[in-house]
Amino acid sequence: MTPDLRSVTTLTEDQADQVRRLVSQSAGAQDNPPISEGGLLRLHAGAPVRHLLATSEGSELLGYAQLAPDAEATAAELVAVDDAVALELLGALEKLDAEDPHGELRLWAHGESSVARRAAQQAGLLVTRELLQLRRSLPDLELGDVPRPAGVNIRPFVPGRDDQAWLALNALAFASHPEQGGWTQRDLDERLQEPWFDPGGFLLAERDGELVGYHWTKVHDETPEPMGEVYVLGIHPAAQGMHLGRVLLTAGLRHLRGLGLGTVLLYVDETNTGAVALYRTLGFAEFSRDVQYVRP
């Protein structure tokens, strides 16, 4: 059955709900959802993205894709009920992008068993980047005392007061990671308003009144067992390599363990060797990987 494909710039509330349902019901969604957190946040009206909807004759949603341009490329994600719909969506995505290109089109496929991955392979796309999902158990995690660098104080984030300084630090720490480093006040606000937001799990490191690092943790309760996440960890470039990353990581993990969570997950670029090394020293191991594809 060939789906009906439609591109729109804004989803109705009902369409956004249908997409969320399709995502949560897709295979492997609990371990690695086919649309990222950022993609789900961009389902709201006014997000600067294009949406593609694949529907059946009876208007049932069979698939969804999103094109999200950033400063240097266009990221795409898709979810579908089967491989055939995924392939149709991918073809339509590439066509839509060709009509109004914003840099290279990069398709994310989340997890080994995703329909996006099979569609990308079938369509002859090539792997350009891999994002690891690492996990480890929390109750048995031994967290020794890691001495804080001299003069560094750790405290929770205060919404409204720390926003500007945090956004500036995030941009510096992730200067070479546009998806994270390009966060704006709006990106921050969207997350501060999420039900999972807890300032007690968003730790800032300060030295002489200046922010030098942070560790933002998150608790997932949409999973069968609630899980913690090392959501974002960043150190000011001038303060890297003095064990502040390890100090903040440890403090955040202690917070998550204190909540009684069984598992903690995180995402990290495979090429981010410093961060991967840090996580491995604390026993994190690969759980799954997201693959980004481009047309050669």
Ligand SMILES: CC(C)(COP(=O)(O)OP(=O)(O)OC[C@H]1O[C@@H](n2cnc3c(N)ncnc32)[C@H](O)[C@@H]1OP(=O)(O)O)[C@@H](O)C(=O)NCCC(=O)NCCS
């Ligand atoms: C990755 C990051 C958080 C590490 O923080 P840091 O304060 O620089 O690192 P630390 O001094 O605490 O180092 C802790 C461990 O990480 C590893 N590590 C850190 N930088 C490393 C590097 N460049 N190469 C190899 N290992 C490195 C080492 O195992 C080190 O332990 P050791 O010094 O006892 O051998 C920090 O460099 C950063 O903010 N980078 C940019 C943003 C980022 O990539 N965040 C993580 C995204 S998931």
